[in-house]
Amino acid sequence: MFSSKGSSGRLHVQPGCKYGLFVPFVQHSGINYLCTMTNEERLRNHGLRVTDTRMAVLDLLQRSSKALSQADVERALPEQADRVTLFRVLQAFEENGLAHRVQDTKGVARYASCAPGCSTHKHHDVHAHFRCTDCGDVYCLESVLLPKVSIPKGFTLKESHLQLEGSCKACA
């Protein structure tokens, strides 16, 4: 288990947390987040009951370097889960700020785990997504932040996405 000293004393970082020790994560306060919660705590904090399938899917998303489709999740789970259950788990994760959805080049939904700052109906995934046109994989580019845009008067911005396309490291 990683550990780090913070202002509140000794903090433990969950092994396998995709974000490692510090998340470069931009919010109005400009602070970095530390991933200190267990997956059980994360589920509860996001208003979800702890179930084996939810735990397994959350773990999988956090360990994955790329966004996963429902079929990817289905294949990677140690025990078979039925499709309807999996669909609901992914949907609940998206609704509750545990995962965000990105479409791949074929229009199939892929899911990636969220930074700790996301909450129910409020996503702050301000990074670009890279879609590989060769293998179809989708990556979160956490170091590439969305540019600030100013939109004309009278428009209300609710979401912005930055999709980049090209060849991924494995295909280039």
Ligand SMILES: [Zn+2]
């Ligand atoms: Zn999110």
Ligand SMILES: [Zn+2]
């Ligand atoms: Zn590729």
Ligand SMILES: [Zn+2]
């Ligand atoms: Zn992402």
